[in-house]
Amino acid sequence: MSNVILFNLTTVLFGVASALYLGALYAKNEKIAGVGTWVCILAAVVSTAALGVRWYESYQMGIGRIPVTNLYESLVFFAWSVNLFYLIVERKYRNRTFGAFVMPIAFFTMVFAVYNDSSIQPLVPALQSYWLHAHVITCFVGYAAFAVSAGVALMYLLKARQEEAKISEGVVGLLPSCKMLDDLVYRAIIWGFPFLTAGIITGAAWANYAWGTYWSWDPKETWSLIVWLVYAAFLHARITRGWYGRRAAILSIVGFVATIMCYLGVNLVLSGLHSYGGG
């Protein structure tokens, strides 16, 4: 399967990019990070091609379907989104230190994917719906935004501790200002929240079309609601109670933990109607 080879290459590229960004921080060398950016761009091209090839290959097998329908594909798509989201952030904020905190998320996601079954399986009848496309894509773009937010929140916590101690040396000295990090934690959530909302809605629409109930409180649905509620609480705490900085960063990380639970935990730990992994 050539798509799997391309995905394996993507994994390596994500690993190299992560190493370069971390190395750049450690060596305080902006040039190394610059190389990291190019590796990320290359990885974006390769992984996009891999998704395309996988899609094409599924058609050749006579079971053509979008490549976002099982655990392997969803992990890959998630990593793809994180990488793209990261590149946008890097460009917009003109700062490459984020890479050291965000790209490892994409890398470890791919490593986890490699340990999962990568074969192309036909779609069971329940998954044959256009809603599937809209549902999975919106959800995973949302998840990717939350991943970026949590990575930046971690940066914030490190930076804030250092700023309190009034030292500006060491690796952490290179990180952007607390103000900027705090803003980015919020901004990523502002992108993630509407996408997650759209993801939950398309999921509900699909469920309604498949079995006549848009909401049945199954564990996956419920966890997506929990994630949604946590970020809604984040937004309100921020605008109206002035939860900036540390507390906002912690809430962002809590939200991402809930996201991971929704995405993987439900299938690996709890049971449900969904098809990813565990079963």
Place this chain on the structure above:
Amino acid sequence: MADEKRTLSLMDRVWDFFISVKLAIFTLIILAVTSILGTIVEQNQPPEKYHKIYEDWAFALMDRINLFDMYHSMWFLFILVLFTVNLSCCTIDRFPKMLKIVRNPRTKLDGNLEKSLSLSDRWKRKGSLTEWAGKYAEALSASFAKPIVTEDGGEVHLYAETGVASRFGVYVTHLSIIIIFIGAIAGNVLGFKGYVNIPEGESVAQVPVRGGLRMQDLGFTVRCNAFSLETYPSGQPKAYKSDLSVIDGGREVARKTIVVNDPLQYKGIWFYQSSYGQAGGATAKVAVSRKDGTPMGALALAANESVPVDGYGVVRGVNYDQNFQGNGPALQVVVEKPGKPAATFWLFQASPNLDRQRADSLFFSFGGLSSKFFTGLQVAKDPGVNIVWLGCALMVIGLIMAFFLSHQRVWVRLAQGADGRVEVVLAGSAGRNRLAFEKRFEKLQIGVKATGQ
């Protein structure tokens, strides 16, 4: 008098409690945390299953607080009601204020306002005040928005704004939640959900709802003409298909082959492909012919069931083999004629004429095994569902308005200076995404300043 004041303040305190965002954050978090419980404790399982998992005392306790059906419990409903009341009160409290601000914008850039704005610039021009006011108004129209012009005590104020809609985004979002709740309640009260199995060739006019506690009349009849199962080359299921007909007033008024993800709808009632199964055992199709080859008809033999053939005897299918003695599918039948010993022989599907050799008045041909299926249909009527979709659409629109639009305001003040020149002040502010607005303001500043130079 004093009494009235006290009751008023109590009312005020209750009101303040219900409009507070603190309460909103609290309910959001409580909803999140309690929702987790219902994903850890499996919901709506038979009691025996719970008894296997939990000690008696734990079962009793959990049952008491409705933990086995918590999303429909009174206490969970209570949190939802609290949440809705909170949201409604908050909106009632804030919406009119916001509307007032939007309707009556501060069109004059007075000293206080100017001090509160971080983006501003000032310069002087020779010429007449009204002439410059006209030029700047045009410049603003061209590159930002058409300004409102106010003259006041020898000063001219220009005020322009864009993205007012962003102020409404939050309210659209909040309203959408209430609309979704209304839709959900309407669906629960006015609709029903049921499940029914229909064997091929049979019809239903009623479906059991509420777990079979009540029969719901459909008001028409649904017949399952046929059910079929398609598989991928690998043998995995590809599609479950039910050919359904709707019979209303004695006529077939609709017919559709439904699959998972493509239901049938008639008079607001939806039929979803949900499951299938074998209806009774399989039957063997056996064609009966006269010795000379004239067909007499066909028999459907259920396993070990005797079927009479007029003027001949009784036929019974007793055995089926997918590949009998290497000759493919075969059926073993027993023929009993009055006053004669029973005859037992095999019929091969691949050789329909072989039985002629038995030299009887009739001969039989095995046409294969056919199993009769039933289709399992989810049946739902939900008159609230479109209200829910309306709410969902509004929610997405509201979020986009709230997050990606920004209420941007720009003021210009022109005053006659002591030196005879016109003193100009330009200032601006944005409700959201200030960084982007700073850039826009910078451009505007350059453009406006260059006007008429």
